Amino acid sequence: xxxxxxxxxxxxxxxxxxxxxxxxxxxxxxxxxxxxxxxxxxxxxxxxxxxxxxxxxxxxxxxxxxxxxxxxxxxxxxxxxxxxxxxxxxxxxxxxxxxxxxxxxxxxxxxxxxxxxxxxxxxxxxxxxxxxxxxxxxxxxxxxxxxxxxxxxxxxxxxxxxxxxxxxxxxxxxxxxxxxxxxxxxxxxxxxxxxxxxxxxxxxxxxxxxxxxxxxxxxxxxxxxxxxxxxxxxxxxxxxxxxxxxxxxxxxxxxxxxxxxxxxxxxxxxxxxxxxxxxxxxxxxxxxxxxxxxxxxxxxxxxxxxxxxxxxxxxxxxxxxxxxxxxxxxxxxxxxxxxxxxxxxxxxxxxxxxxxxxxxxxxxxxxxxxxxxxxxxxxxxxxxxxxxxxxxxxxxxxxxxxxxxxxxxxxxxxxxxxxxxxxxxxxxxxxxxxxxxxxxxxxxxxxxxxxxxxxxxxxxxxxxxxxxxxx
Amino acid sequence: xxxxxxxxxxxxxxxxxxxxxxxxxxxxxxxxxxxxxxxxxxxxxxxxxxxxxxxxxxxxxxxxxxxxxxxxxxxxxxxxxxxxxxxxxxxxxxxxxxxxxxxxxxxxxxxxxxxxxxxxxxxxxxxxxxxxxxxxxxxxxxxxxxxxxxxxxxxxxxxxxxxxxxxxxxxxxxxxxxxxxxxxxxxxxxxxxxxxxxxxxxxxxxxxxxxxxxxxxxxxxxxxxxxxxxxxxxxxxxxxxxxxxxxxxxxxxxxxxxxxxxxxxxxxxxxxxxxxxxxxxxxxxxxxxxxxxxxxxxxxxxxxxxxxxxxxxxxxxxxxxxxxxxxxxxxxxxxxxxxxxxxxxxxxxxxxxxxxxxxxxxxxxxxxxxxxxxxxxxxxxxxxxxxxxxxxxxxxxxxxxxxxxxxxxxxxxxxxxxxxxxxxxxxxxxxxxxxxxxxxxxxxxxxxxxxxxxxxxxxxxxxxxxxxxxxxxxxxxxxxx
Numbered sequence: 001x002x003x004x005x006x007x008x009x010x011x012x013x014x015x016x017x018x019x020x021x022x023x024x025x026x027x028x029x030x031x032x033x034x035x036x037x038x039x040x041x042x043x044x045x046x047x048x049x050x051x052x053x054x055x056x057x058x059x060x061x062x063x064x065x066x067x068x069x070x071x072x073x074x075x076x077x078x079x080x081x082x083x084x085x086x087x088x089x090x091x092x093x094x095x096x097x098x099x100x101x102x103x104x105x106x107x108x109x110x111x112x113x114x115x116x117x118x119x120x121x122x123x124x125x126x127x128x129x130x131x132x133x134x135x136x137x138x139x140x141x142x143x144x145x146x147x148x149x150x151x152x153x154x155x156x157x158x159x160x161x162x163x164x165x166x167x168x169x170x171x172x173x174x175x176x177x178x179x180x181x182x183x184x185x186x187x188x189x190x191x192x193x194x195x196x197x198x199x200x201x202x203x204x205x206x207x208x209x210x211x212x213x214x215x216x217x218x219x220x221x222x223x224x225x226x227x228x229x230x231x232x233x234x235x236x237x238x239x240x241x242x243x244x245x246x247x248x249x250x251x252x253x254x255x256x257x258x259x260x261x262x263x264x265x266x267x268x269x270x271x272x273x274x275x276x277x278x279x280x281x282x283x284x285x286x287x288x289x290x291x292x293x294x295x296x297x298x299x300x301x302x303x304x305x306x307x308x309x310x311x312x313x314x315x316x317x318x319x320x321x322x323x324x325x326x327x328x329x330x331x332x333x334x335x336x337x338x339x340x341x342x343x344x345x346x347x348x349x350x351x352x353x354x355x356x357x358x359x360x361x362x363x364x365x366x367x368x369x370x371x372x373x374x375x376x377x378x379x380x381x382x383x384x385x386x387x388x389x390x391x392x393x394x395x396x397x398x399x400x401x402x403x404x405x406x407x408x409x410x411x412x413x414x415x416x417x418x419x420x421x422x423x424x425x426x427x428x429x430x431x432x433x434x435x436x437x438x439x440x441x442x443x444x445x446x447x448x449x450x451x452x453x454x455x456x457x458x459x460x461x462x463x464x465x466x467x468x469x470x471x
Numbered sequence: 472x473x474x475x476x477x478x479x480x481x482x483x484x485x486x487x488x489x490x491x492x493x494x495x496x497x498x499x500x501x502x503x504x505x506x507x508x509x510x511x512x513x514x515x516x517x518x519x520x521x522x523x524x525x526x527x528x529x530x531x532x533x534x535x536x537x538x539x540x541x542x543x544x545x546x547x548x549x550x551x552x553x554x555x556x557x558x559x560x561x562x563x564x565x566x567x568x569x570x571x572x573x574x575x576x577x578x579x580x581x582x583x584x585x586x587x588x589x590x591x592x593x594x595x596x597x598x599x600x601x602x603x604x605x606x607x608x609x610x611x612x613x614x615x616x617x618x619x620x621x622x623x624x625x626x627x628x629x630x631x632x633x634x635x636x637x638x639x640x641x642x643x644x645x646x647x648x649x650x651x652x653x654x655x656x657x658x659x660x661x662x663x664x665x666x667x668x669x670x671x672x673x674x675x676x677x678x679x680x681x682x683x684x685x686x687x688x689x690x691x692x693x694x695x696x697x698x699x700x701x702x703x704x705x706x707x708x709x710x711x712x713x714x715x716x717x718x719x720x721x722x723x724x725x726x727x728x729x730x731x732x733x734x735x736x737x738x739x740x741x742x743x744x745x746x747x748x749x750x751x752x753x754x755x756x757x758x759x760x761x762x763x764x765x766x767x768x769x770x771x772x773x774x775x776x777x778x779x780x781x782x783x784x785x786x787x788x789x790x791x792x793x794x795x796x797x798x799x800x801x802x803x804x805x806x807x808x809x810x811x812x813x814x815x816x817x818x819x820x821x822x823x824x825x826x827x828x829x830x831x832x833x834x835x836x837x838x839x840x841x842x843x844x845x846x847x848x849x850x851x852x853x854x855x856x857x858x859x860x861x862x863x864x865x866x867x868x869x870x871x872x873x874x875x876x877x878x879x880x881x882x883x884x885x886x887x888x889x890x891x892x893x894x895x896x897x898x899x900x901x902x903x904x905x906x907x908x909x910x911x912x913x914x915x916x917x918x919x920x921x922x923x924x925x926x927x928x929x930x931x932x933x934x935x936x937x938x939x940x941x942x943x944x945x946x947x948x949x950x951x952x
Contacts, residue, residue: 135538155534299722371609371635372602385646404632405640411631419616419624455535465535 001062003055005072007147008047009111015040016104016132023097030091034084037100041080048111050073061121063314066464067315068115068325070457071241075114077447078326079107079234081440084197086226096443097360100138109239117249119167119177122242127203127204129235130156136230137223148222155205155215163202167447169195179250186253193257202262206249207295208238210269217276217288225284225333230263232291233326240298240318246471247305255305255364261378262303270295270296270402275398277409282343283335286409287328290368293406294321301383304390308471313383313463319377319451319458327444331361334437339430348421358417360441368449369410370403375451391418474530474544476595477513477554478603481506486894492575499578500569505746506582507561510589514558518551525593525657543596547867548940550749552792556799559925560711561585567704567807570656577618585707591716595657596883597645597724597830599676604716605638611705613712616927619700626700631826634683635695641680641720648673649681660728662950670732674852677725678736682832684717687747687775698766699819700727702829703951706762710769710806718776719794722788726780730950733783740781741868745875747774760819762809768845771882772798778875779860782867785948789941790859796929796936797844797852804841804922808834811915812893825897835909837919842890843855844926847884851930 017039022028022036051064083100112431116122134156138149152320171177175187186192187192201212208216222227247255263375273293280286298321301313334357337339351358367374379401387396451458484506491498521527525547533540546554564581571577590603608631616627622668651673653665665673684688694714698706726733733740748771755767772794780793811834812827813819828835844851847858857879865872902908911919929936 100789257900260912276705333533350557366609374603381642381646385650387649388646391644393647396646400639400643401636406638408628411628414612415616415624415628418613419627454533455538455540459535459538 001058002051002053002064003057003447004047005051005064005111005115006057006062006454008023008044009053009108011047012040012044012111013105014101016101016108019099019104019130022440028097030096032099033097034087037083037087037104039103040077040081041083044072045076048076048255057091058121061116061118062112063117064115065468067241068460070461071114071237071318072111072317074322074447075110075234075238077106078322078444079103079110081232081444082226082229082234082326082330082440084440085229085333089226090224092131095139101226106130106132106136106230107234109467110234113238114241114245116242117179117245119170119179119250122246123164123167126239127160127370129227129238129373130160133135133227133235136227138222138229140292144327145224146214146224148219149223151215152219157444159202159212162198162205166198166200166202169198172377179245182250183252184378186251187440188254188257195262196251196254196258200258201245203239203246203416204265205238207298208292209265209299210272210356213269213272213292213295215380217418219287220288220291220329221282221284224331225336228284229287229326229329229333232288232329232454233322236295236325237318237322240314240321243302244311247302248311250334259303259305259390262299262305263392266303267297267395268296268298269293269299270399273401274406274409277406280409283332283347283413284342285330287325289331290405290409291401292326293413295323296366296402297380297383297399300387300395303392303395304386307386307389308466309382309386309389310458313379313386315462315465316375316379316382316455316458319333319406320367320448321377322442323448323451324364324374324376327359327441327448328364328368328381329368330441330444331364333359334441335361338427338429340432341424344416346424347416348420349424350419351417353424353427354421356435356438358442359418360438360445362414363445364446365410365413365451371407373449373452377450378452378455439447472530473513473517473530474546475532475542475588477510478586478593480509480543480586480588481582481589485582485586488578488582489575492573497572499574500565500571502608503578504562504566504719506585507558507565510554510558510585514551514554515818516847517546518555518939520553521546521548521911521939523947527881539596539649540598540640541596541656542594542599543656543658544593545595546593548943549719549722549792551720552796552940553715554589554935556582556715556796557585557588557592557712559921560707560799560803563803563921564704564707564762566643566705566914566918568702569633569914571618571702573617577614580610580613581775584614588716590714592719597648597655597657597660599655600720600724601638601645604720605635607633607716607766608638611709614705614708615701618702618705620702621700622696623687623700625695630693630697635685637680640676643926644673644676644680646713647676657723657728658720663728665729667732670729671735674729674732675724678721681717681721682724682743684771684858685714685716685719687743687774687777688750688770691747691751691770695763696772698769698806699760699762706806706810707803709766710802714769714773715795715799718773718780719860721777722780725951726783726788727947730783733749734951735745737781737783737867740777741864744778744781745878746773746826747771747777748875748878756881756885759821761812761821761824761889762806762819763891764821764885765805765809768805768886769798769802771878772802774843775857775860778864781831782863783951784863784867784946785865785941787863788858788948789937790856792940792944793852793933794860795857795934797856798920800926800929801844801851803842804919804926805838808838808841809920811911813910816902816905817907820887821893822898824893825896826902827908828893828894829898830902830908831910833916836924837893839890839924842886844930846886847879849930850927852926852933853930853934855930875930
């Protein structure tokens with residue numbers, strides 16, 4: 001691991017760790033807390049930018065390559081914007097600094113997770129990413145968030161337990177946790193396939209892939225939406241990258257066995273996600289099920305693991321996903337804060353009330369739906385191209401049909417916002433600095449549109465990764 | 472830089488229409504008119520400078536060459552014809568929408584629609600073609616959904632979901648094509664040798680995408696709803712440009728690119744075309760809703776376009792292109808006037824109309840001229856278009872095509888019957904005192920006069936259109952030999 005990358009991660013985590021302490025001593029106001037954390041983010045981002053060269057350490061546990069730098073940067077940006085929005089919508093709460101501290105530490109965990117090349121570091125990083133979110137889910141202290149928190153905790157424990165069991169099986173066979181060693185030592189064996197399935201099941205929980213998707217919507221709906229933005233957008237994106245490393249770097253020996261499992265899971269996951277999303281009345285649940293569907297699209301790329309293009313598909317979809325899903329949930333959070341809008345009926349006419357915010361929300365929804373020129377479109381092109389290239393035209397067709405039908409509920413939200421008359425008369429909150437909150441969301445929208453047209457950064461990173469693992 | 476500026480300028484001007492409304496309510500429409508004039512001037516410049524054959528004004532913006540994700544713009548005579556329609560309709564639609572409500576958002580969407588529209592006709596990269604193609608849906612959705620008639624929300628949703636679903640097949644076709652040809656660029660795809668099975672798969676997948684846009688039976692059901700509910704100027708965009716995208720895509724990306732496969736599927740296309748012509752004709756005959764009737768007659772005309780394309784010869788393609796120009800000009804005026812009739816009489820139904828000629832002779836005279844052109848009166852674009860299509864089809868398919876002139880008679884039938892019931896005859900009692908039933912203000916008459924002048928000019932001097940693209944069509948026709 002590059003020393004600059006490690007330093008960036010540490011700065012982020014330490015900013016998170018000391019923020020509550022500073023708050024205890026100096027009683028900082030909301031704005032000051034946001035500024036302190038922003039400084040942490042900027043320093044961390046700067047160090048990640050510099051992580052191209054420098055001393056290496058812990059190289060059997062972590063790696064700093066093109067993928068780490070790229071996804072790390074994007075995760076950092078998305079997390080920073082999330083932090084700003086969360087600060088803004090919960091600034092009156094006295095535990096806001098603790099919430100943001102947890103967010104920072106979780107993001108540091110995500111940064112470590114995307115660079116792990118060893119099952120020990122992978123599980124530690126994943127726990128570092130997940131542990132703070134157990135607290136965050138409980139943040140709003142109402143009945144629903146209690147239920148969500150308990151559900152999330154048990155599901156998380158189950159996921160990590162399953163994964164540990166798979167890892168220990170691998171260790172029993174090869175005596176190593178290191179991806180490089182595993183890639184060389186592993187051979188085709190039923191026991192290894194079993195271990196792989198346990199590991200995949202553990203990841204399945206994190207990605208809300210079928211049949212481990214049940215907990216997802218309950219929790220994204222039950223907790224406060226800023227936290228849901230972190231869970232669906234950033235944590236899932238990091239988990240995609242970790243799974244990519246496991247599949248391509250540690251388990252190439254049995255990858256041909258995994259193809260069909262991934263294909264089946266992808267087809268079922270996206271169909272289930274989209275069908276259930278169509279049936280929802282609450283916007284948070286629609287977004288939650290759409291995140292299940294998007295896990296399915298990414299699994300299509302995993303199913304095409306025989307061709308190099310699949311890596312581009314996974315990377316591009318993770319990049320697009322981290323921005324569009326995080327931002328969509330943040331838009332929901334802001335609407336909830338300003339107008340108390342939860343259900344589809346509440347969304348009627350919000351386009352007239354908040355034209356710019358609704359326009360941004362529309363950009364994120366269209367990107368999720370895969371309408372050009374947003375990044376969500378080009379990422380789908382890469383995903384489906386890799387599927388067709390791997391000889392799974394049927395899977396690409398299922399995916400494309402799913403994507404076409406998913407437009408129905410995204411455009412339904414747009415319809416409610418723009419084509420219907422308003423139902424809510426008075427705003428819940430009407431802060432004077434309302435336009436400030438548009439900036440973080442607009443940043444994400446700009447990223448989505450630019451990455452939808454200027455595809456070079458992501459494609460170059462994936463090309464570097466493809467040549468590194470030697471396709 | 473001309474083509475890129477024609478795409479980017481409308482898109483960049485769009486936010487200023489929105490912002491400008493807050494300053495002065497007149498800014499958006501003048502901005503839109505300016506952009507329309509700009510497009511017209513650019514197109515005129517391109518036509519004047521066009522060397523007469525092949526692609527010209529090439530612009531290549533490399534984005535990611537290994538994936539062939541490059542914005543490659545160039546135009547030939549065919550694209551120029553369609554760009555000319557785009558610029559012409561941009562001006563007329565702006566003038567027709569002069570007094571629209573919420574002008575800021577309306578012209579924002581008009582401009583956001585025009586940029587990608589130019590991109591569709593000017594892009595030689597298939598992926599970029601698709602990006603522009605797909606993006607035109609978004610402004611259309613809001614146009615129909617916000618400014619439409621009573622059932623607008625249903626129509627907007629149906630329009631978006633239906634055509635997006637079709638685009639998915641087009642995208643899959645593009646992906647399969649790319650994986651076999653390893654390029655998106657038209658220049659490299661031209662004359663490519665694909666495995667016949669793959670070529671057929673690609674052809675069918677892409678054809679579904681194009682056929683829904685055109686539309687042809689049985690993929691036409693979105694169109695009557697969208698047209699009827701859309702505000703009239705937007706119906707003009709739908710009929711004049713959106714449908715042309717389908718026909719243009721079919722020509723450029725299927726017939727030119729995969730000539731052998733297209734020849735294989737030509738009878739299928741001809742069958743669908745004849746089916747469309749007759750089905751839409753009979754539906755129009757049975758229709759009491761005046762705008763819906765015009766919508767079906769529009770489908771009927773697009774059937775002629777497809778019939779022309781299905782005769783894979785230079786004559787057929789050039790006839791189809793001419794029919795596209797004629798359709799864009801003639802159907803536009805019919806949609807506009809159908810909208811005005813509803814606006815003035817508050818009814819859509821032919822059975823409730825009657826004797827309008829006595830009250831508003833000026834508008835109705837233009838309507839009659841438009842209808843006569845649609846029927847195919849000699850001296851108008853409608854006549855030349857239908858005649859050349861029929862001749863080409865007859866030439867290619869032989870005697871079986873004698874049934875097509877019957878459909879033409881059918882078209883004359885439903886239009887004349889409609890005129891007789893709605894326009895002529897005694898004036899209805901209810902209309903005698905109706906205050907709203909009066910002639911149009913001058914600014915709304917200008918676009919109508921422009922349509923009439925254009926389709927008569929094009930009808931009397933067809934060579935001005937034919938000469939623009941005939942060398943190109945003849946050059947491509949070498950592929951079918």
